[in-house]
Every structure is written in structure tokens, then in C-alpha cells.
Amino acid sequence: MFKTEPFDAARYLVSPQSQAELLDNALASGDAPYIGQALGVIARARGASEATVTSILPPSPSPPRSRR
Template sequence: MVKISKFDAADYLKTPEAIAAYLTEAFATDDAAYICAALDTIARAKGMTSVAKETGLSRESLYKSFSGSSKPEFDTVRKVINSFGVKLVAEPAESKTA
């Protein structure tokens, strides 16, 4: 019998480039719950304790913020994304009349 393991994207988020690509795809969905899940996955990849130390937030607060049952404040999201070694950028949306 073949044994398989459960896929976890956190296992593949080792570089800022991989993290940025993963977050970009999550933001493209425009789905707040999905974006929170992506932030949680990246935080687990980086280590929740490490993210907590870098942001000045508690681990419990981070777990609660990205559990999907609450909506994190923008300042929390900003601090967490900065701790990942990536930054938020804005770009023009694609024109719908192209």
C-alpha cells in the first residue's frame, strides 16, 4: 500500500520570492478568508513564534487573527507581511474596456 502525506503549502514557502508569489495569488482572489488562510500558512512556514517576536504580537493573537473567524486589523496584516520579508505594493488594475 502506498502511503501519502497531506500537502501543506507551508513546506514550500522558504524564500521571500516564494512568499511574495503565494501572497500575490491570494490577493488576486479578492477573498478575505482565503487571504487570511494564506497569511496563516506563511506564518506557520516562518514559525509562529518568530512572527510573533518580529511583530510584537502574541502567538495567540496571530492564531486568532488568521483563523478565519475574525477579521484582522490592517495594522496587524501590515506588521505580519513585513515580518515575512515582503512588502505590499499597488499597481493599476487591468482596464475592463481593453
């Protein structure tokens, strides 16, 4: 059996240029959850803990509930 580990993009975004490219791409998409995720990844890449990142960013919006 193979052992797998979760992928963390923050480990690979070591340069300010790569972080800026991720943020530019997220902002260009206009997708709020993607922008929030990108900000969190960049914060972790810069040394912020997961607890700090989640306390700064708003929670992801819940999908609208259907009316029945």
C-alpha cells in the first residue's frame, strides 16, 4: 500500500513572485472562495499558522438552501 500525504501549496510558494502570481490569478477569476483560499495559502507560505489564517479570513459561504 502507498502512503500519501495531503498536498500543501504553501510549501511551494516560496518566492514573492509565485505568491503574487497565485493572487493575481485568484483575483482575475472573481471567485471569492478561490481568492480567500489563495490568501490563506500565501499567509501560510509566509509563516502564519493555520489558526491565525482561519481567524483572519471569513468562513466560506454556505450554499443556498432550497425552499421546500
